[in-house]
Amino acid sequence: MAWRRVVLEIGMGTDIRGGDATKAAVRALKDALWRNSLTVAPALGQSSDAMRVEVRIGAPRPETVDRDAVLAVLPHGTGTVEVMAGGLEIPNDAGDDVTVMAHAAAAVYLDLDEGARA
Structure with missing residues (x-):
């Protein structure tokens, strides 16, 4: 094994007002996951909870992203979250607020026989 x-899913999320990188990251992961219904695990005779999901988030000020809040988005399986510098931070005209954009990539893994093809 x-x-x-x-599976590799990608998404983008924003916090229009407030500059909250965690909110943008959570929305990015939801964007990546919520338009799909993965049936690959059951198709291969495994539970959806057998999935291991590696989440990567690109966001401005990555140190401000709450990894536990992002991880809580996953509906099945176990996961890890890595946050790195990325995304965008766009100041408003008055210079007193920003829009934050984050990107997410969720790689889904299954423990498969060496010869199995997914």
Whole structure:
């Protein structure tokens, strides 16, 4: 058995007012996940909770992103969250607020037989 990536989902999220990188990151992960219904695990005879999900977030000020809040978005399986510098921060005309944009990539892994193809 070996952990093999079977799905890669990507998304984008924003916090229009307030500059909250966590809010933008959570929305980015939801954007990546919410338009899909993964049936690959059951199709391969596994539970959806057998999935391992590696989440990568690109956001301005990555140190401000609450990783636990992002991880709480996952509906199945177990996961990890890595946050790195990325996304955008766009100041308003008055210079007293920003719009924050974050990007998410969620790689889904299953423990499969060496010869299995997903």
